[in-house]
Amino acid sequence: MNPATYICRILTAGLLFAGIVLSVQGAEFPLPAPGNDLVGQVYTVTVREGETLLDIAREHDLGYNEIVAANPGVDPWLPDPGSRVTIPARYVLPSGPRSGIVINLAEMRLYYYPPARFGEPATVMTYPIGIGQEGWATPLGKARILVKDKDPVWTVPQSILAASIAEGDPLPRVVPPGPDNPLGKYALRLDMVGYLIHGTNKPYGVGRRISHGCIRMYPEDIEVLFGKVAVGAAVEIINQPYKLGLEGNALFLESHEPVFDRGEPAPSNLPQVIRAVSAISRAEERETVKERVVQEASRHDGIPHRVSDVKVDTAGEDSGRGWMLQVGAFTSAENARQVAYDLDWVDVPISVRLGLEDGYCRVLIGPFSAEWQAKDALWRIVQEGGLKGYVFPARRQGPLIHCVS
Numbered sequence: 203m204n205p206a207t208y209i210c211r212i213l214t215a216g217l218l219f220a221g222i223v224l225s226v227q228g229a230e231f232p233l234p235a236p237g238n239d240l241v242g243q244v245y246t247v248t249v250r251e252g253e254t255l256l257d258i259a260r261e262h263d264l265g266y267n268e269i270v271a272a273n274p275g276v277d278p279w280l281p282d283p284g285s286r287v288t289i290p291a292r293y294v295l296p297s298g299p300r301s302g303i304v305i306n307l308a309e310m311r312l313y314y315y316p317p318a319r320f321g322e323p324a325t326v327m328t329y330p331i332g333i334g335q336e337g338w339a340t341p342l343g344k345a346r347i348l349v350k351d352k353d354p355v356w357t358v359p360q361s362i363l364a365a366s367i368a369e370g371d372p373l374p375r376v377v378p379p380g381p382d383n384p385l386g387k388y389a390l391r392l393d394m395v396g397y398l399i400h401g402t403n404k405p406y407g408v409g410r411r412i413s414h415g416c417i418r419m420y421p422e423d424i425e426v427l428f429g430k431v432a433v434g435a436a437v438e439i440i441n442q443p444y445k446l447g448l449e450g451n452a453l454f455l456e457s458h459e460p461v462f463d464r465g466e467p468a469p470s471n472l473p474q475v476i477r478a479v480s481a482i483s484r485a486e487e488r489e490t491v492k493e494r495v496v497q498e499a500s501r502h503d504g505i506p507h508r509v510s511d512v513k514v515d516t517a518g519e520d521s522g523r524g525w526m527l528q529v530g531a532f533t534s535a536e537n538a539r540q541v542a543y544d545l546d547w548v549d550v551p552i553s554v555r556l557g558l559e560d561g562y563c564r565v566l567i568g569p570f571s572a573e574w575q576a577k578d579a580l581w582r583i584v585q586e587g588g589l590k591g592y593v594f595p596a597r598r599q600g601p602l603i604h605c606v607s
Contacts, residue, residue: 233300240448241295241326248284254280255279255281259330259409260405264290264409265332267458269287271290272504294455300324306445308461331408349433351389355379358375386400397416400416400419401421443460443472453511524570525573525593525594527576527580529567529583529589573593577593
């Protein structure tokens with residue numbers, strides 16, 4: 203066995219031990235338990251003679267943006283043979299429902315939560331992507347898979363046709379299946395008119411803003427995704443440059459360069475992130491923690507960094523049964539706690555929980571065993587306190603993250 207093969211096998215064995223399924227078709231991880239948001243591991247590999255960072259990125263299913271951001275100062279085309287480079291294969295899962303396909307533009311990464319099979323653990327699959335270039339931005343929003351096309355024919359949209367003529371490199375009106383088709387061998391058409399998730403005949407574009415708005419994937423990745431995802435599957439396209447996530451009692455921040463077009467304001471969820479961290483930090487530590495968050499956010503290296511510890515109450519988990527009542531969402535933990543104190547006449551547990559996705563503290567009451575009980579409590583709260591709220595089915599949301607006054 204040659205040394206390179208031996209090193210590769212040792213590395214793969216270590217990653218499998220860590221709960222990661224690695225292959226040339228991306229990474230699949232066990233879905234973490236409620237209250238935990240991180241998957242994967244950061245590791246390093248040795249540069250072989252003649253390799254570029256792009257070669258290494260594709261071998262480890264990363265995009266160009268990810269491998270370059272994690273290895274500042276390394277020449278992407280001429281890395282030193284024998285040197286070590288970082289593989290940023292640890293991810294904070296995006297906030298929101300863990301179902302269907304979630305595409306984070308700032309991260310240039312797709313997450314797929316396949317339907318869980320009976321008797322098998324739920325998983326998440328993740329792949330690097332290429333997105334729309336300036337002037338051809340990939341739109342945000344919710345969609346569904348409308349059609350699955352194998353060996354797709356590309357009918358060139360009029361806008362792209364006109365642009366190619368203006369650039370002096372006119373495209374044909376129709377591109378048949380084959381090696382010259384930029385859609386590759388597989389395409390998932392969305393019900394957003396004109397937008398697809400597809401392969402590519404130019405894999406170096408994965409991890410770049412290079413398309414006319416569609417989502418590009420490595421050929422080997424789209425082949426796997428195509429075989430697993432069903433027509434009708436939900437797709438959500440988001441733009442989260444900064445992601446907060448829990449692992450045990452530790453809070454992690456993962457940051458990426460914001461994606462936006464020239465002349466437009468840079469989208470940033472950093473204010474919500476700072477608000478969230480402030481809400482769960484003790485008063486005497488708040489400024490220090492905020493400074494740490496701002497410092498880590500400026501890295502834009504795509505690697506989760508620990509920014510704080512939080513107080514977690516596992517005894518306060520939702521049972522996953524019954525009904526819950528939410529009253530208000532507050533930027534001030536003190537205001538949320540005062541409301542909770544004023545509602546102590548409600549004879550069920552009351553908690554103040556932080557929403558990591560927006561940094562608001564919410565007053566949650568329940569669980570109630572029946573929906574009518576929750577609605578009755580809401581009616582009394584409205585009548586006696588003038589507060590607004592809503593009732594929703596209890597679901598297992600994991601440990602409570604305490605908002606700290």
